[in-house]
Amino acid sequence: MTSAVSQLSVRDLLRSFGGIIAVNNISFDLAAGHITGLIGPNGAGKTTVFNLLAGSLVPDSGTVQFEGQPINGLSASTIARRGIARCFQSATVFRNVTVREHIVRAGYLKAIGRPVDLLRRRRLADHKKAARDRAEELLDFLDLRHAADRDAATLAYGHQKILGVGMALATQPRLLLADEPAAGLNPVETTEMTELLRRVRYDRGIDILLVEHDLRLVMKLCDRIIALNAGAVIADGPPDVVRNDEAFITAYLGADHAS
Amino acid sequence: MLVQTLVIAATSSAYMMLLALGFTLIFGLMRIVNFAHGEFVMLGAYAVYVLTVPCGLNYFVAIPLAGLFAGLCGVVAERLIFRPFLGDELGAMITSLALAIILQGAVMIVFTVDQLSVPRPISGVLHFGSIYLPNDQIFVAGSSFLVVIAFHFLVHHTRLGLALRAVAQDTEIARAYGMAPSVILPLAFGIGCVLAGLAGALTVPLYAVNPFMGEAALLKAFIVVVLGGLGSLPGAMIAAVILGTTDAVISVWFSATMATLVSFVLVVIILIVKPSGLWGRA
Amino acid sequence: MIRRWSFVFSVATLIGYLLIPLLINQIFYTHLAILIGIHAILAVSVYLMLKIGQLSLAQAGFMGIGAYASALLTRDAGVPFELAFFLAGAIPALIAGVVGPLLMRTKGVHFVLLTFAFGEVIVLIFVEWTSLFGGNNGISAIPPASILGLQLIAPSSFLILTAILLSIILLCCHVAFAGDLGVVVEGLERNEALQSSLGVNALAYRCLIFSGSAFIAGLSGSLYAHYLSFISPEAFGFWTTVNALILNVIGGAQFLMGPFLGALLLAPLPEIFREWVHYQRVLYGVALLLLMRGLPQGFLGLILSRLGGRGNR
Ligand SMILES: Nc1ncnc2c1ncn2[C@@H]1O[C@H](COP(=O)(O)OP(=O)(O)OP(=O)(O)O)[C@@H](O)[C@H]1O
Ligand SMILES: [Mg+2]
Numbered sequence: 001m002t003s004a005v006s007q008l009s010v011r012d013l014l015r016s017f018g019g020i021i022a023v024n025n026i027s028f029d030l031a032a033g034h035i036t037g038l039i040g041p042n043g044a045g046k047t048t049v050f051n052l053l054a055g056s057l058v059p060d061s062g063t064v065q066f067e068g069q070p071i072n073g074l075s076a077s078t079i080a081r082r083g084i085a086r087c088f089q090s091a092t093v094f095r096n097v098t099v100r101e102h103i104v105r106a107g108y109l110k111a112i113g114r115p116v117d118l119l120r121r122r123r124l125a126d127h128k129k130a131a132r133d134r135a136e137e138l139l140d141f142l143d144l145r146h147a148a149d150r151d152a153a154t155l156a157y158g159h160q161k162i163l164g165v166g167m168a169l170a171t172q173p174r175l176l177l178a179d180e181p182a183a184g185l186n187p188v189e190t191t192e193m194t195e196l197l198r199r200v201r202y203d204r205g206i207d208i209l210l211v212e213h214d215l216r217l218v219m220k221l222c223d224r225i226i227a228l229n230a231g232a233v234i235a236d237g238p239p240d241v242v243r244n245d246e247a248f249i250t251a252y253l254g255a256d257h258a259s
Numbered sequence: 260m261l262v263q264t265l266v267i268a269a270t271s272s273a274y275m276m277l278l279a280l281g282f283t284l285i286f287g288l289m290r291i292v293n294f295a296h297g298e299f300v301m302l303g304a305y306a307v308y309v310l311t312v313p314c315g316l317n318y319f320v321a322i323p324l325a326g327l328f329a330g331l332c333g334v335v336a337e338r339l340i341f342r343p344f345l346g347d348e349l350g351a352m353i354t355s356l357a358l359a360i361i362l363q364g365a366v367m368i369v370f371t372v373d374q375l376s377v378p379r380p381i382s383g384v385l386h387f388g389s390i391y392l393p394n395d396q397i398f399v400a401g402s403s404f405l406v407v408i409a410f411h412f413l414v415h416h417t418r419l420g421l422a423l424r425a426v427a428q429d430t431e432i433a434r435a436y437g438m439a440p441s442v443i444l445p446l447a448f449g450i451g452c453v454l455a456g457l458a459g460a461l462t463v464p465l466y467a468v469n470p471f472m473g474e475a476a477l478l479k480a481f482i483v484v485v486l487g488g489l490g491s492l493p494g495a496m497i498a499a500v501i502l503g504t505t506d507a508v509i510s511v512w513f514s515a516t517m518a519t520l521v522s523f524v525l526v527v528i529i530l531i532v533k534p535s536g537l538w539g540r541a
Numbered sequence: 542m543i544r545r546w547s548f549v550f551s552v553a554t555l556i557g558y559l560l561i562p563l564l565i566n567q568i569f570y571t572h573l574a575i576l577i578g579i580h581a582i583l584a585v586s587v588y589l590m591l592k593i594g595q596l597s598l599a600q601a602g603f604m605g606i607g608a609y610a611s612a613l614l615t616r617d618a619g620v621p622f623e624l625a626f627f628l629a630g631a632i633p634a635l636i637a638g639v640v641g642p643l644l645m646r647t648k649g650v651h652f653v654l655l656t657f658a659f660g661e662v663i664v665l666i667f668v669e670w671t672s673l674f675g676g677n678n679g680i681s682a683i684p685p686a687s688i689l690g691l692q693l694i695a696p697s698s699f700l701i702l703t704a705i706l707l708s709i710i711l712l713c714c715h716v717a718f719a720g721d722l723g724v725v726v727e728g729l730e731r732n733e734a735l736q737s738s739l740g741v742n743a744l745a746y747r748c749l750i751f752s753g754s755a756f757i758a759g760l761s762g763s764l765y766a767h768y769l770s771f772i773s774p775e776a777f778g779f780w781t782t783v784n785a786l787i788l789n790v791i792g793g794a795q796f797l798m799g800p801f802l803g804a805l806l807l808a809p810l811p812e813i814f815r816e817w818v819h820y821q822r823v824l825y826g827v828a829l830l831l832l833m834r835g836l837p838q839g840f841l842g843l844i845l846s847r848l849g850g851r852g853n854r
Pocket of ligand 1: 017020021022040041042043044045046047048049
C-alpha cells in the first residue's frame, strides 16, 4: 500500500431519499497519508456520504473502492473489518462497564463478528488478549488513564467523545471517518480533540476523513478539503485554495450566514 | 358477476379505508401502534346494538352516535392512558394491548361472549337486467366513502387538519399555528377512533357482533397500513383499494382465507422490496 | 452481592416450583405447575427477542409449529418422542432462520407488525390445510411423552420433564448471556449502528436470537401438545403471544427470571378462578397498565431493588 495508490476511491456516488437527492454523483479519491476535511452547509449530504462509505446506507448507484477492493453494497460490519472505522457521538454502549472495558470490547468485537465465530474459542481468546494489551496502550494515547476504571456513562461529554475515537481506533482501522468530532465541545476540549486527531494521523499513521462545522479546526488540521453543497462537490483542494474559492464562499459561507 | 365483484371490492375497500385511516392517523401523529384499534371498531358495533335493540333507536340515527361514542372513548384513552408513553413506542404498544384486553373483558362481562345481531335495516336488491346488487352493501360502501371524503376534507381544508398535518411533521410548527399538541393529540386520537367506531357501526348488520371481532379488524388495518406505509394517509387509501380489490376478487373466485393469505404474501413481497411500505418515509 | 442473591433466589424458586406440587401430590397443583412451566418457556422465547430490543408477535405461531410437528411426528410417523421433541424446536428454528433475514430487515414497529402478520399466517395455515393439520378441529389422540421407553403418563412425571427442561433453558440462556453473546446482544439493543461499525454483523446475530427464540417456543409447543394430547389452531394465536409478553412485563422483562416469575404469578389464575375469566381479563389489563406506569421493571425489579438496598446497607 504505497501512497501512490489511492486508498479510497469514490465514483459517481448517488443516493436519494424520496424526492431529495442527498448525494448527487460525487467522485473523489483519497490518497493514503492525509487528513481530508469534508465540509458543507447543513443538509449538504456529508453524513449521508459517511453512511454510504461505512455501509450504513446502500448507494443508489456509483462505486466505492477501498485499497483497490470494491466495498459499495457491503454491510457495515464487513466494511469495518476491512479497515474503515467510524467514531460516533456517544460511544457508551454498555451498561455499568468501565472505560477500559469499552475499549477492550471495541477491540475484540470484530473477532466475534458472526455468530459462528463464538465457537472458535482459541482464536477469540487470542484476540481478547491482544485487545487488552492494545487498550492499555490506547488509554495512554487518549490520555484517559485517569478515568480507566470509571463507568463510561459517568464521563464528561468531552471525554465520551474521546472514548468514541478510542473505540474506533481499537478496531485498528486504516481510515477513520469522524463526523463532527468537535460538535458540542468547549474551546479547551476542542483543542484536545484537534491534537488527538493530529496524533492519530501523524503518530499512528491512520488516515482521517473529517466532517466538521468548525472551519478553523478544519483549516488547521486538514491538508485537503472537499466542499459539498446540495449533494455535489463544489470545491476540492488544499485549505488555502478552497478558502478563496468563489463557489465555496458563496455556497458555504453564504448559506451559513443565512441560517 | 363482474359488477357484483366490483361492488364487493368497493365495499371492502371502503371498509378497509375506514379502518386504516384512523390507525395510520394515530400512528403518524403519536407513533402509537394502537393494538386496541379493533376494540374501538367493536365499541362502535356494540353501541349500535345497544342503541337499536334495547333502546329501540333508528339504525341510521345510531350510526353517528356510535361513531361519537367510540371517539369519546378514544379521547379519554389518550388523555388517561397513552399520554405518559409519548415517544416510547414499545411502551405505548404494550399499553394499547392492555387497553384492548380491558375493553374485551369489559364487553364480555356486560354482554357475555355470545354473538349478538342487529336486524338488517336495509334489504332488497337492486337489479339491472341480470345484475343483482344487495342494497345493504351499497349502503355500506356509499356511506364509508362519504365518511372518507369528509375526513379528507377535514384534514385538507380546515384549520384543525392543518394543525394535524403540522403535528405529524413537527410539534413546534403546530404550536406556531396556535394549537397546543395537548389539545390536538387527544382530538386526533378521537378522530381515529370515530373512524374505527363508524366502521364497526356501518358493518354491524352484515356481520354479527362479538367480543373477539376486533382482531380481524385490527389485522385488516395492519396489512393495509403496513402496505401503504405507516403513518401515511394517502398510502392507507391506495393500499386499501389495492387490498380491498384483491380481497374481493379472490374471495369471490376462491375463498376468504385464500384472499387473506394472498394479501399477506403481497404485503410481504412489497415490504421486501420497499421495507417502509409504498408511501412510507424511511 | 445482588448477583449471588438473585442466583440463590432463582435456584430456590425452581426447586420450590418442582417440589411443592410433588409434595402436595394433588393432580390439580401438578397440573397448575405444568401449565406454569409451559407458559414460562414460551415467555422466555419472547424474553429473548425483548433482549435485542424487538418484540416478536409470531412466538405463539412458532409454538404451534412445534406442537403440530411433535404431535404429527409421534402419532402418524412413529418418530420416538425424544427425536420429535428436538424437531419440534428445530423446525420452527429453521423456519425462523429462513424468514428471519427478510423480517429482520425491519426493526421496531415494522418488525412487530410483520411478525404479527406472520403469526396470523401460521394459524391460517393450520386452519386451512385440513388434510394435514385437521383444520379447526385440530389434532387429538397425541401419544404421551416418553423418555427412553418410559411413558410419562402420570402428571408428576410430566412435571419433572417440564421443570428439568425449563431449568435447562434458563441455565443455557444465563450462560450464553453471561458470555460473549451477552456482550454482543447488549450492544445490539443499545446502539446497533455503533456495534456494526465495530465489525459485528448485527443482522446475523438478530437472526440467531430470532431462531433461538423460535426453537424455545417450539419446545413449549411440544410439551403443550403431549401434555394435553389435543391441540387446535386457536391456542397459537396472537393473544397467546400477548399473554407471554404480559408475563414478561409483570415478572420483569429485564431479567431472565422475569418471565418465569410472571408465569408463577399469572398462569394459575385462569385455572383457579374459572368462573371469573372475564373479570380476570379486565384485571390483567388493568394490572398491565398500572405496572407499565408504576413499576416498569416488573415485580422482580421491585424485589431486586429491595435486595440491592439491603446489600448496600
Ligand atoms: N434517512 C433519511 N431520510 C430522509 N432524508 C434524509 C435522510 N438522511 C438524510 N436525509 C436528507 O438528505 C440531505 C442530506 O443530509 P445529511 O444528513 O447528509 O446532511 P449533512 O451535510 O450531514 O448536514 P448536517 O451538517 O446538518 O449534519 C438532507 O436534506 C436530509 O434531510
Ligand atoms: Mg450531518
